[in-house]
Amino acid sequence: MVLGAELTLSLRVTRREHMQLTEHPVFEGLDLDRLQHHLESWRATVVEEGDLLSGPGLRHLRLHLLLEGELAAFELTGDGKRLLLEIVEPGGLDGLLLIAGLEGHFTEARKRSLVVALTRPELEKVMELEPRFASNLLHLLLHRLERREQQIDSLAHREPSRRLARQLLALGAYVGSREGNLVVLRPRLSHQMLADMLALRRETVTLSLSALSAVGAVQVRRGAIIFDAKRLQAIVEGRAPVPQSQRRSAQARPVC
Numbered sequence: 001m002v003l004g005a006e007l008t009l010s011l012r013v014t015r016r017e018h019m020q021l022t023e024h025p026v027f028e029g030l031d032l033d034r035l036q037h038h039l040e041s042w043r044a045t046v047v048e049e050g051d052l053l054s055g056p057g058l059r060h061l062r063l064h065l066l067l068e069g070e071l072a073a074f075e076l077t078g079d080g081k082r083l084l085l086e087i088v089e090p091g092g093l094d095g096l097l098l099i100a101g102l103e104g105h106f107t108e109a110r111k112r113s114l115v116v117a118l119t120r121p122e123l124e125k126v127m128e129l130e131p132r133f134a135s136n137l138l139h140l141l142l143h144r145l146e147r148r149e150q151q152i153d154s155l156a157h158r159e160p161s162r163r164l165a166r167q168l169l170a171l172g173a174y175v176g177s178r179e180g181n182l183v184v185l186r187p188r189l190s191h192q193m194l195a196d197m198l199a200l201r202r203e204t205v206t207l208s209l210s211a212l213s214a215v216g217a218v219q220v221r222r223g224a225i226i227f228d229a230k231r232l233q234a235i236v237e238g239r240a241p242v243p244q245s246q247r248r249s250a251q252a253r254p255v256c
Helices: 015-022 032-039 120-129 132-155 160-175 191-198 202-214 229-236 244-249
Strands: 006-008 043-047 052-054 063-068 071-076 082-088 106-109 113-118 176-179 182-185 218-221 224-228
Touching: 015 032, 015 063, 032 120, 082 132, 082 191, 120 132, 160 176, 160 182, 160 191, 160 202, 160 224, 160 229, 191 202, 202 218, 224 229
Parallel strands: none
Antiparallel strands: 006 043, 043 113, 052 106, 063 113, 071 082, 071 106, 176 182, 182 224, 218 224
16 A cells, blocks of 8 residues: 655645645634644645555554545455445545544545545644534534444345435435436446445346336436435335336345
8 A cells, every 4th residue: 555645734835735624624613723833734645546544454543534535435244345334525534433443444545535644642632722623523423423324224125226215315415416306426436336335236236226217216427326316215215116127136235
């Protein structure tokens, strides 16, 4: 694993870089003047696509604040397959469980990204100077917990089409944008990534998307998934029938 070049985020570098750091949600409402000395020493690291940032058993445990790019948080099943937990976008964070000494997950860059990596002593010092930093951190963690619970709820559906519909709705709430009555998922998600999120085979996800598309609930435009939230919600709640091709063809993959 090779982490790319480091960029000093100080008051002496360009305004864009510094504002990019301080505009991270974890700094909301903080007195930045009190943190100026520490911000001058914080560094942003460029990580290339596929680079592993953290994981159980790895050294150099850090909390990562994401400034640009995308990260993927995942666990490995007993048979070595990935279970995708979350896509972290700019303004997100990752790694707090590991630096707290708890069992965490793996995190890698989905694309070339810019992160600020903080040690536990650095975090504790900032919390001492600005207690609101801790409350902002807690708010972001609760936000992530809510997303994880929604994903678990998606896994509870036996019908793969309902499971996929529930997950698309959850993703739309956090990484979607409105286009009239439709929701567009900003990150481009491959069928394999959706399969990893839902513990399904990739072929099952492909069949599910085709079936949902056939009833007008989902469409793919230029690689982006677009869906009708009302139609998906009706399928999740059982007010609309599960697409028949899904019932005949799709089988869930067990997760160890």
